[in-house]
Amino acid sequence: MTTASWPIQRRRQRWLVAQRMAVRVFVFLLLLPLAGFIILPFLWMLSSSFKPIGSGIRFPPQFIPTHWVWSNYPLVFQTIPFLTYMRNSIIVTGGVIVGEVLSSSIVGYSFARLRYPGREAAFILVLATMMIPFPVTMVPTFVLFNLIHWVNTYLPLIVPAWFAPPFAVFLLRQFFMTVNRELDDAAKVDGCNELRILFQILMPLSKPALTTVAIFSFTANWNDFLGPLIYLSDARKFTLALGINYLRSFRGGGDLAPQMAASLMFSAPCIILFFLAQRYFVQGIVTTGIKG
């Protein structure tokens, strides 16, 4: 390399850095309005929940209320049994999470660690069932639960999750495969049986994957609308998803402000959970392709 080329190269490098900076600024400016489009409905929901009754039918719409009122939140509690619905949602969601994590861990362990004829075929079936649309089994499953008098209870919403839902099995199986096998071999030598290996070695080491399963299960079931709509007919047994829709049928509940207050309270757990556990969400989507 000749000495003369040095300044040229440095100038070229500086130009490249400047170019890169320009690209970053440009991309940022491109993304800003798109992000605005995404965030606007959230801000609208938040600000509208503090507007006085009747502001839903005001023109022009206000982005920031001229006077803030808190009354929409108590109004929601007076109109629908919000806390009862919340308890119902917690029962269903909690029941599902416990069952899904336990059963999928056991089955995931089976696929990841044990060898037996038919395992590969069963695993392909697990993958295939992920593609079967819910409506195909919806009608006969309802007929079945109707037959055993489970309709209008939470059992049809909870019990199927205790039989290892395929997404969770797949995710846990993938994770267990990455855990060093020597650990369970060592435990086996020490006289541990398979259950103890799973519960005392694999599961503690798989906390990230178990957390991912649990939070996806949480958001999916907290937000589920069609399931409760089919199975719950008694208004006292509604989950929150049905409850906040039910709010609309009441006097005063049809207005913008209480609806937004209810929607916000309903969505808050999912939003908070997302901010606390963002990396688990991202990890889960990337491994399994669930979109939440």
Added chain:
Amino acid sequence: MQSAETQALQLAPRRRGLGLRRREMLVGYLTLSPWAIGFLIFTLGPMIASLWFSFSEYKIIQAPRWIGLANYQRMFTDDLFYKSLQVTVYYTVTSVPLGIVAALIVAVLLNQNVWGARIMRTIFYLPSVISGVAVSLVFAWIFNYRFGILNYILGLIGIHGPDWLGWRQWALPAFVLMSLWGIGGNMIILLAGLQGVPVTLHEAAEIDGANAWRRFWSITLPMISPAILFVSIMSIIGSFQTFTQAYIMTGGGPAYATLFYLLYLYRNAFNWFEMGYASALAWVLFAIILICTLLALQVSRSSVHYEGE
């Protein structure tokens, strides 16, 4: 002298009285059983029952009565079946490609080491964690003809916005627009794909004089084509099952303009208790989804690049 471990290894099978391999098989089937039982009761059983119902007249109070192909023949003369199929197909062929292109654009932009990439990613994914119900309630107000913020903003730039959910020709476009709000999940999958593209490939192409556009078409796109295929199939499957938004925002109206297939199926099954007809509708839906998936895989055979081939 033998170590304790090897001694234990040799003793283990004899002590348990079962061959290690047989024991492993037994435990294997036991641990597989939660899934196997669930598969029989909640997937395979219902699928067989559903197929049987689809050839029956079944109104839940009486036992199913075999009527052969009558339910399937009924679809040919059922205007609402055609309408719901048309609505759902229109929605799928517009919202899925638009959504994937949008998700890809955002993913590519986010992949440029942009300022605040993390917070941006969070914002774009956020809609995916909240519910169809809450989203539908918010958007029902946003789309409001006279008082909604969408028409207000359009008004600011001189466009007189339509009555989105009240006019036949605008209701479905409103749903498509709303679907674009939820591209975050796809975006994250594509972003992960983009981050897996080796930098060395880009550098090599850059040295060879390929510009950014060329590099995107010849390197990035082929490298992430498996992710695009995956996202496409999942989006098509999801789009054919659109329900909550239509149930809450429009109830299928106006004039059946948003009568999504699943909404029509739901009404047949749970409002009119036409379980037989609903099951036939479900199987047609399943067939459509299966054909779409196979078509996507067929198309992909020529255009999707898998590493190591």
